Amino acid sequence: MALTYIDDLFMLQVRLFRLAQVRWNKNPKECVAIFNKYDINSYIEKKTSLYHLKKPRHYIQALQDC
Numbered sequence: 001m002a003l004t005y006i007d008d009l010f011m012l013q014v015r016l017f018r019l020a021q022v023r024w025n026k027n028p029k030e031c032v033a034i035f036n037k038y039d040i041n042s043y044i045e046k047k048t049s050l051y052h053l054k055k056p057r058h059y060i061q062a063l064q065d066c
Contacts, residue, residue, distance in 0.1 A: 013044050016060070023060045 003011070020040075021031045035041060 009045055009048055012048060013041050016040075016044060019060050 017031060017035065020026070020034070021028065024031070024034070026034065
């Protein structure tokens with residue numbers, strides 16, 4: 001079964017959340033607060049096509065640069 005756009009987006013958001021947690025050394029609650037404060041999930045949704053072109057190590061840098 002192929003993934004839908006929503007499934008793909010959700011998986012990308014989860015992946016970036018986990019990468020951010022590790023990179024920023026934050027617990028889940030702290031990371032949720034940051035994602036909510038800066039509306040990062042909306043940003044990820046707008047830039048979804050760009051993330052598919054980058055390697056994983058570039059994901060968090062792109063978020064930090066936004």
